[in-house]
Amino acid sequence: MAQINPHINFNGNAEEALNFYKSVFGGEFSKIIRFKDIASEEFPIPDKEAHKIMHIALPIKQNFLFANDILEIMGRVNENENRSKIAITAESKEEAYKLFNGLSAGGQIEMPIDENPDGTYFAMFRDKYGIEWMVKFDPKHKGE
CATH class of the missing domain: 3.30.720.100 (Signal recognition particle alu RNA binding heterodimer, srp9/1)
Known part of the structure; x- marks a missing residue:
């Protein structure tokens, strides 16, 4: 793989x-x-x-x-351009919240971490350096 x-x-x-x-x-x-x-x-x-x-x-x-x-x-990187998001799959609900709280500090939250109707947790945000992140945790599929 x-x-x-x-x-x-x-x-x-x-x-x-x-x-x-x-x-x-x-x-x-x-x-x-x-x-x-x-x-x-x-x-x-x-x-x-x-x-x-x-x-x-x-x-x-x-x-x-x-x-x-x-x-x-060499020029400049446009830090406000629409970059691809970095997706993180947490191994636990606690880790998902820790990663969200840590990485989103000083950034712009697009979707705060919360439990979805299907029992998963998800968040999207841009950190203080302009990098876009997604954090998810699915208790049924840990590590996927």
């Missing part, structure tokens, strides 16, 4: 955003590469952008959340 790992571009705040996600999901970064680490004569990096993130990886169970910064010379 293929593994899907979300990868998010940021405008210079990838490290801040991934530290926020780490505070919600837990764990430790498995890799951090800064642009200064890959700089060369063929690929010069301006001093003001040397500490920006070229690649960062946060393991979340068997998956990873990847991110990087976009250098100013």
